[in-house]
Amino acid sequence: MSEAKAPSRFTVLALLFVVYTFNFIDRQIVGILATPIKADLGLTDTQLGLLGGFAFAIFYTSLGVPIAWLADRWSRTWVMTIALAVWSGCTALCGLAGNYLQLFLGRVGVGVGEAGGVAPAYSLISDYFPPRERARALAIYSLGIPVGSAAGIALGGLVASLVDWRAAFIAVGLAGVLVAPVFRFLVREPRRGQLDASPTEAAAPISLSSIIRMLTAKPSFWLVSLGAASSSIMSYGAFFWLPSFLVRSYDLSLREASLFYAAILLIGGVLGVWLGGLLADKLGARNRAAFAAVPAIGFAIAAPCYALALLSPSPIAAFFLLLLPTAFGLAWLGPVIAAVQHLAPAQARSTASALFLFINNLIGLGLGSTLIGLISDELTARFAEESLRYSILAGAGFYVIAAILLALAAGFLPRDWQD
DSSP states (O other), rough: OOOOOOOHHHHHHHHHHEEEEHHHHHHHOOOOOOHHHHHHHTTHHHHHHHHTTTTHHHHHHHHHHHHHHHHSOOOOHHHHHHHHHHHHHHHHHHTOOOHHHHHHOOOOHHHHEEEEEHHHHHHHHHHHSSSHHHHHHHHHHHHHHHHHHHHHHHHHHHHHHOHHHHHHHHHHHHHHHHHHHHHHHHHHOOTTTTSSSSSSSSSSOOOHHHHHHHTOOOOOHHHHHHHHHHHHHHHHHHHHHHHHHHHHHHOOOHHHHHHHHHHHHIIIIIIHHHHHHHHHHHHHHTTTTTHHHHHHHHHHEEEEEEEHHHOOSSSSHHHHHHHHHHHHHHTTTTHHHHHTTTOGGGGGHHHHHHHHHHHIIIIIIIIHHHHHHHHHHHHHHHHHGGGHHHHHHHHHHHHHHHHHHHHHHHHHHHHOOOO
């Protein structure tokens, strides 16, 4: 394709958004199904946390970099198509699990597939949208996180309450399998770097070791990666455990909790992700430090808001209070992802994104749900059913760490930026 025409680029962005939505439906559905799974298989909170974190993250993080390296040399659209089919198929297989080990392995398979689903998409978007619009385009793509999480929680809770938790896994998994060939048929591979100031289509591929040396020499890469990872400990932990918290602490039914939290994610998440990207593009045009400063401010506001929400005695008050930290806690997606695209040349963007995701997900996804589940188990003797309330509250402290790291990154980002 010689150029990215205006109508087609928005169609491509919409399809990438749909795929990312399925990514998070399959990733987060286990959170709303935790209560019936725990009762059916007799699991502890720590075991449930491993299903939402370590089981998924173990191969998701380790395979992300080599798959992205392949995507920088081969068709990114084919990589994403295969990835979608694999993770959706493994989600469906989770519904056939007869014990904890089988369910754990099914979640490992979901992580294997999703390892190829995100970094190539970042690179594709950067070749469909010019630099001045990338944070907003990546923010629109990242809306798949709140929309997919909300859909997974709402659909999972509905199907589980009408049938059982196994049917929920099978239904959403098969739906993703059907989308895979449609995506491959409609999305074309663009010319790499075609919208950059210095197009790099003819540039030779860069070795993995060279990319690693390039990025590790930039302080901003480490600071934005570790900042995002710190925030993700809380975000992934909250996504996984808040539905169970609503059931245990407010005595909501599974269906009520699923609709309750799905609405929070949809309203707060969409608003936060979109505004984060919009502000970064507007402010970043004058000062590139804004791509880190906007998320830093968001995290600083999100931490105390979570404390107010979690300590609220009323589910109605908790609903409105949770909207704020959900929005501010997800505002980093467009700005930080856009910044990472400008820390490496076009022919290395998939790999650079994968290295960023490796750090973010190894720490955030790997530890988030497991750490909060472990703390909950430790607090059960003292707080009983309320232990989850205080374990999630402890996790909000990671937003403070994230705010500090992103504030530091703002000082280095203009120097490390690559057009």
